[in-house]
Amino acid sequence: MTPLAASGGTDPGRFSGRGVLRRIGRIGRRVGPGRLLAGGLLVLLLLVRITDPPAVEALRLRTFDAMQALAPRVPPAERPVAIVDVDEASLGEFGQWPWTRTRLAAICRALQEAGAALVAFDIVFSEPDRLSPPLLARTVPNLSEAARADLRAQPDSDAVFAAAIGRMPVVLGQTATTTPVAWTGDGPPPQTGTAVVGTHPDPETALVAFPGLVRNLPVLERAAAGRGVFTISPERDGVVRRVPLVLRAGGTVVPTLALDILRVATGADTLLIRTDEAGVVSLRLPDLTVPTDPRGQIWVRFGPHDPGLYVSARDVLNGTVPPGRFRDRIVLVGTSSVGLLDNRTTPLDRAMPGVEVHAQLLENLLTGTTLTVPNEAVLIAVGATAAASLAIILVAPILGALGLLLFGAVVAALFVVASWHLFSGHGILFDATYPLLATSLVYLTLVFTNYFREQAGRRRIRLAFGRYLSPDLVEQLALSPEPLRLGGVEQRLTIMFSDVRGFTTIAEFYKTDPAGLTALMNRFLTPLTNAILDRKGTIDKYMGDAIMAFWNAPLPNAEHEAHAAAAALDMLARMDALNAARRTEAESGGHPVLPLDVGIGINTGDCVVGNMGSDLRFDYSVLGDPVNVASRLEGQSKFYGVKIVLGEPTAQAIRDRFPVLEIDLLQVKGKTEPVALFTLVGDEAFRRSERFGQLAARHAGMIAAYRARHWDETEAAAQACRALAVGLRIDGLYALYAERAEAFRREPPPEGWNGVTVATTK
Incomplete structure (x- = not known):
């Protein structure tokens, strides 16, 4: 014994892997998994x-x-912003975009006369006016020298536009690009001054960045009071939610259009950028501080698209704008024309013109929203x-x-x-x-x-x-671990019985091969069962080669009659496929094959469904008269020469969707009242076909003639129906009515006969 163990010291095993696992297990049991x-x-x-x-x-x-x-x-009552819209009406009157700069100069003069406080263009003018007279003198071929001289003598359109810009506060738009763009003017381009205050070592690296910046023509840039980038970058899903107020483009820090509009409006020369360790904190102008995220962006609180902001450029040029519409307002010039591709997706609109995004941003900044x-x-x-x-x-x-x-x-x-x-x-x-x-x-x-x-x-x-x-x-x-109780509930159900016809003959064929008979039963019961389960049916029991099933319990099924009908059609289709496969196997093996044929009976009615049986043994099953009728209907399928026999409640529930034909009035064995029998002859598509319409009309005529004792008409209608019903597997029904007509022609039924057939077997 070691001294440590002898003295009752700590067991070294507690620090082993097994000891740690035991401690974790105790903690887990105490805390709970x-x-x-x-x-x-x-x-x-x-x-x-x-x-x-x-x-x-x-x-x-x-x-x-x-x-x-x-x-x-909610927009303010007094709107500080208005939009001059180069809309479809303007393009229709003054021609396609781009317009000549003299027309834009006319817009500037009209807005100045209307008392606008500031004008901003959501447009970049990076190329000379293609319609400027001096440019036309150089580029238009086949002009006379006099015409060229006359064009050269006229003022340059860009100079006219620059002069109009210089007479009032105007902010021009610029656009950021993913490729570098060279400045074409003499000397450095005009630029808004910025000052940085804060602890970030290099705030430019935090800003949204683009390699290039597309500026306006030098003559326009120098004439303008301000310049701002109108590029709007949406989120990953294409929605515009936040926009930068400053960004880095072409290697320099530039304000966006809305911010430079406010800078010009407040008379400031410089933007103050406040930073911290994470990036940008806020932007400062006289009497205005705008908090931003670390990248210099703000979240826009949008309103819905507002047509009240817009004035057509056509009305401005034609002088039809109401007086005071632009007085003391910031006026943005842009476009809502779909063809000019300046629409943006916002949280409220799928296609808001980009110029309105800038207008709403301006109202956000001016109203602190x-x-x-x-x-x-x-x-x-x-x-x-x-x-x-x-x-x-x-x-x-x-x-x-x-x-x-x-x-x-x-x-x-x-x-x-x-x-x-x-x-x-x-x-x-x-x-x-x-x-x-x-x-x-x-x-x-x-x-x-x-x-x-x-x-x-x-x-x-x-x-x-x-x-x-x-x-x-x-x-x-x-x-439910509590003791189970016997009993059931009343429920309207659709019940199905199916049985293989001639199974005794088939069993006789396998009398020396019981294992083969068992395999055959499994082979045809499986697809029949799957057809029922695929249509939300419940298998009640198997009775040898027969199946009992029902719908609308234990789970409710609002279309239980239709699902039962669809299951019956699927069962016939699966039996056809099985018979085809067995014929192929028989031909390759050189042995005979007995085809499998199934009869189906379906009925609907109020039943009792639940746990049925004794105190010692019980099963979930269904009881009631509709169950007995369904069983009898299946038994009549062979007599009437049809595959499927429907009770009247089932037939009435599905006849608008499925092709249903009346068979007969039958007093089944053990019943005193006759029941109407029907058969199902196809799917929903066949119900809508012209062929079924013709068959249904001739069939109804046959039934009516039969009950009216017109035997010749009955036989003729039966022959006509048989021709229309080729492939529907109801030939036996029309053969039966032809035989009945012939028999009653020889020996008429007694007086008081009402067309009811009395069944002698179940």
């Missing part, structure tokens, strides 16, 4: 939110879209997810199933209310979807863990009693 699993899932979910994969971001963005759709931005996402959004989401999920994990064993459900509902409601309050009251976008999803998954993990524990208990019951009870009873006992 469900809580351990839920805790592990929570850690994984928190890591997912921190990494923020595209699927999580897409869910968050869709939720923000839904909030905007529920509470879109932009949306914000806190830079700490990830930490907030992670903290909220962890707090709610841990609370659910801790209280789960205490509250029970109902209490836990109510607690989870309260947590979910708090998330939703907080998210909506922050959005509607403060313009803050708080992501409640991920905390909701994560806590729901944690909750479901706890629920399903309990469920699997219950399932394990049920498996133990099945193992314990499976050798002594039928599988059905074992399953019921596992689901």
Whole structure:
């Protein structure tokens, strides 16, 4: 004995691998497998939110879209912005785009005279006007020298446009590109000044960046009071939700169109960019500070497309705009024409003109209605997810199933209310979807863990009693361990009986091969069973070569008659396929084959369905008179020479969908009242065919002539129906009516005969 062991010291085994596993097992039993699993899932979910994969971001963005759709931005009563729209009407009157710059100069002069505070173009003029007279003098062929001289003497269109721009505050648009673009002017291009204040070592690296910047013609750039980039980059799903206010394009920091409009409107020369370690924090102009995300972007709170913002450029040029429409307003010149391809998808509209996106952004900035996402959004989401999920994990064993459900509902409601309050009251976008999803998954993990524990208990019951009870009873006992009771409920059901005709002859053929007979039975019972189960039927029992089935129990089935009819047709089709396969096998093997033929009876009515039997043994089955009638109908299929016999309730329920023909009025054995018999001769497509229409009319005439004792007409109609029914497998029915007509012609039925046939066998 070692000194340590002799003195009662610590057992070295506790530090071995087996000892660690035992300790983990004790902790697991104390905490519970469900809580351990839920805790592990929570850690994984928190890591997912921190990494923020595209699927999580897409869910968050869709939720923000839904909030905007529920509470879109309400425009101010006095609109600070208006849009001059180069719309379809303008293009129709003044010709295709691009227009000559003299016409754009005319728009500038008209807006100046109308009292516009500032004009901005959501258009870039990077190339000379192709319609400028001096340019035409150089490029148009076959002009006389006098005409060329006259064109050269006229003013350059771009110079006219530049002069109009220089007479009032005008901001020109620029566009960012994915390829570098060279500046064509002399000297450096005009540029808005920027100043950076903050702790970020290189804020330009945080901005949205493009390699190139397409500027306007130098003469226009120098004449303009400002220049801003109108490029709008949507999210991954193509929706515009946030736009940059500053970006890096062509190697320099440039403002976007909306921001430079505000800079010119406030008279500022420089943009102040405030940063921190993460990137951009805000942008500053006199009397205006705009918080942004670290990339210099802001979230736009959209309103729906607003036609009230627009004035057609045609009306501006024609001087038909109401006085005061543009006074003291910022006027954006752009296009809504579909052919000019400047439409954007927003959370509220699938095709909002890009110029209106800039207009709504301007109104956001001027009225302080932009949306914000806190830079700490990830930490907030992670903290909220962890707090709610841990609370659910801790209280789960205490509250029970109902209490836990109510607690989870309260947590979910708090998330939703907080998210909506922050959005509607403060313009803050708080992501409640991920905390909701994560806590729901944690909750479901706890629920399903309990469920699997219950399932394990049920498996133990099945193992314990499976050798002594039928599988059905074992399953019921596992689901409801309390003692099973006898009894049933009344339910309207459709019942089917099917039987193989001539099975005695087939069995005689296999009298020396009982195993072969068993294999044959399995071979035809399997497809018949599958046809029933595929149409939501319930197999009641097998009776040798016969099958009893029903529909509308134990699960409700609103179309139980139609499903039974479809199953019957499928059973015939599967039997045809089986017979074809057996014929092929017989031909290759050189032995005879007996074809299998099946008769089917279907009836509908109120029955009692449930556990039937004795205290010692019972089965889930169905009882009632409609069951007996269905059995009798199947027995009559051979007598009438048809494959399927329907009771009147079934036929009436499906006759508008399936091709149904009346067979006869029959008083079945053991019954005092006759029942109408019908047969099913095809599927729903055949019901709509012209051929069935003709057959149904001649068939009805045959039945009417038969009951009116017109035997010649009955026989003639039977022959005509037989010609129309080729391939429908009801020849025997028309042969029967022809024989009846011949027999009654020789020996008429007694007085008082009402056309009812009395069955002598079941």
